Amino acid sequence: MADAPCRILCTGDLHLGRYPSRTQSRDRTWAVDHVWEDTVSYAVQQAVDVVVLTGDVVDEQNKRYEALGPIQRGLRRLEEAGIPVVAVAGNHDFDALPRLAEMVEAEHFHLLGRGGEWSTTTVTPEGRSPVQFVGWSFRKAHAQDSPVESFPEEHLRDDGPTVGVLHADLNAPESVYAPVSLDALRQCPVSAWLLGHIHAPSLRDDRSPPVLYPGSLQPLDPSETGPHGPWRVEVAPDGDGTATQATQLPRATLRYEHLNVSVDAIKEEGAVEAAVTDAMRDRLRTACEEGPTPQRLVCRLTLTGRTSAHRAVCDLAETWPGKLEVPVAESTAVVEAATARTRPALDLERIAEGTDPPAVLAQLLLAVRDGEEDEHAQDAWAAIKEACSAVQNSPAYDPLPDADALSPDQETLADMVQRQGLLLLDELRSQTDAVPHE
Template sequence: MKLLVTADLHIGRRCSKLPEDVARDHAPVKMWRRIVDFAIAEQVDALLIAGDIVDHDRGFYEALNAIEGGIERLDSAGIRCIAVAGNHDVEVMKRLRRTLETDNFDLLGQGGRWECVQLAGHDGGRHTDVWGWSFPQSQVTTNPMPQLTADMLESGTPSIGLLHCDRGAGSDSVYCPVPGGDFARSGIGTWVLGHVHKPASADSVRSEPRNFYAGSPQPLHPGEPGPHGPWMIDIGPDGTTTVTHLPLATVRYETVTVAVDAPGAELTAKDDLHGAVVEAVRTAARGIVADQPDLQHLCCRVRIVGRTPLDEEQLRDEWQRVFANDTDQVSFVVDDVTAYLEPVAAFDIRPHLDVEALANHSTPLGEAAKFYLQLTGEREMSDEARAHVDLIQQRITHDVYSRVRSWLDDEDKTFGQDQACRLAAEQTRRLIETLHAQGPGERHA
């Protein structure tokens, strides 16, 4: 059995920090249609939604036609839609259920009670129980889990739980607080949760008992970074369940770090800042697209870090100069992705370290500086330094690198002395930074 699951679409809202036309074209209602398309293409048995499909009353009219049309298409494909109401859509979902002219939509747990439906797979195999509980009003301060007792569950039957809740919150929460341990004790192997918009990590869903936040399938603001999209639950003939995240979102929010002291790309003038930002964003975008191929718009918060002889205030002024004409954001295209830069950047700039001067001292810091200069080719490499590099190359080649060799492109499948030098230089630079920060008493010991 294949179940596509999601939560927190918030139809009626728009993705923030995007131009108005882009936000409209990539609104949650468009993601709903893509989820329906995906469910039909994958021939899933059901689509499950863990609350907040609609964002308050303002999403009712926008949601009505979209949801009704989507459910009709799912019905034609033999796919059932099962949902619970969250704190944002409790009243809207009641109205939608009364308005929808279809029997293929189940709103579980109305009135704050547990309710179960049985799903039979397309192949006629064993059925799966789906349990759900809906918000009876927009604020709930009590934990509904004690109402779900063991005698209500069918022994030996795979089961899925749908709940919109504030997992791990105290009793002062008004969004259905549930202690985390209640899910493992419930007897239900997999819980799909709504309310938190950031999706769970892949590691957290590997084995039962599992409970995870599905997250918003399309992120809505910079506080929701990382990949977004629905999840697929596969239930095998023996009841074994696997859960996989599907990063189908077309929008992503990320913080991009720009190192002003990156080897070979150190800033020497304030004007160099913009080129460094563009290169960092390009690298980030291409790395993200490799894992999220549907990405079209990347919203970036820029973080500028490192040591430089340039004055931090000058760099701040140079950054703000780009946005001086009341520009909310600037954008440029990286392959097929449009990247947007927010006007406010974070700066963590430290004074420049004169490694050449440090290398003139016979101290642990001085010895590290000498080694660094040899690794970067600024001084002739000693026999001792060369032996260290050879050892690094041998150990990585035999102990680590061989394990990932099959993942790499052909041109990257050798780990030579140049790569070993770069790796050693990065680590030595960090050591120099640490020793220098300790102060004279420590670093000259």
Template structure:
């Protein structure tokens, strides 16, 4: 049996105001073509189909067009919701996806065995998938356990909750079938990309799973959530295929891939990485202030997208710097000061003492421009509601 494993599409991703959805769509077309040319029996998508819970029409078109292409190639699939996906939204279209041969598991059920999916493949063998969508830490760790507890206790409580689901999913494996586990989570030892979303990783890395918790009957564990391709366990074999394009500058230079898994019932799986060619290359360039034009002139034929970090003496006035960069390199999405100089040159860039709303406004300003008043009000309302809920708990 040949199974194609992919994850982390993030359709709808907007990087510094630049829509990456067309590149994601191109990558998904490439993956669908690979599914056909490699004569795969099934496709597994381990979460984060979309970048936000309310994706754009173009983002939905990219993902659903991918599933239609798989249907045209006669390739069934199983998908789960990731932490960026709206589980309720994905759950609402599971019936429609089923019509094109895609089994979606968007939300956990009280009986985890109901999250086991069986796929009859054209090879004549059955693929059994224990499909565990993203489970937030908040759903598994009670507030009462957090009060006065240390971080180690929180992690242990999370592991115990996840362990319950993993054990029950393992009970759904069948003898004589190819048995796989699929989930969207962080395993111990996983190495993240150098993502710009450091705050997100600081949070998620507090809650990890041990490879020892994976059901022994799983011949392959199809993971999603970490954007850097890697193998994190050998027994059972557990892999992240990574994101399908370089999603932000922290992933610059990474080679993107899908995993082609060859496996038979009762036999060890073999994984063959297949490189992807889609998506524009991202590159961070560090330049000295006096050499900005000369350094960037050498990159005038670079077809990808640039982030330019300018080194300048502390206290230097930098009016018109972004315009200088864009005149030479119009494919630049970001012009930043050297990290060592930022606090000295622009004191208001410091994070100390900033509220959650302040941080969100800065995030929105960097990536999409000024924060609209209605979005600011909605964020403030959601933040206040979350604080009220915590006080009640």
């Protein structure tokens, strides 16, 4: 069937040679090369028409040696299955990937855009629509100019779909990593853009042509939250245009998540632990429902709310990282970091009725909370802002070009005052209670 779509399996930013950080384990299952092997197996099982790699295949710190074996094995399996591979080099592997391309024994491996010059190749799957790929590669670690300025529109075929492959920084004009704008990409006569450089998977524009960052195949640090894995992209002629569909395949064995857990009004230490483990368990179950089960969910916890168990929460948060594990079937959720942003559950109105230091502090906190501007509150605000300015104007911040932008706004500052004030009030009251009375 001539108009059957070309089936593309796309991924970017493998960084072969790196191991995901802060996993609380050194199991090889989390290694990038293991997920690459799984992706190759999936491509062969599904008999896709082409595999596309959008740059940074090799990590900067392990230029060749750790990456060569996995790439060779993967390319050999794909070649044996008759599946070509199209790739571009990114800022991390601008020199390593061309060398690897010369070293690997794979006739079906097409590295586009060598030396910063656009080039093309056409894939013609049996019984499906041929697709032309046009790509550009980094020739050195930095590229301040937009590669789209030299896009070879005149060299493109007009008898079928064209897919652009590029490692670039989207809508970041000051970037030194091939800055491109969404508008410039949309003006190029292609059916889809497959981009590398950003590790977070995202379909930036689902209009024609769609612009896709497939993201890293396996997340590499706790900032790369959510599902990861290759994308299946189907491209086919559709009347006078091209129909393109993109679907994420969350096949990564590892997943990072930031969990906010409210322990508001919880009074018992055991109930706090139960709330945390329930949240981890629920998040892991949800991840399992979204696709193939991640074998490890690495959680960064933030605990919030007002609770009389505040002190216990702070102590527990220090003990959980690397220790608390929650199994669900054959998967495990673990704690990588935990932060207690809870507040003591204190009756400010009652405490403020006195004349001792806790009462004075409670009166101030009530004034801050209610936005009152009496003389006492004004003096306190002046002292707080002076202290903040002293920190901001210290020599340690001189190298920062936008130090002024670090100043918190009034709302943020009020929240900090409330939170720290409640902690101080709780400490003052604990010290008062500890003093023996005659």
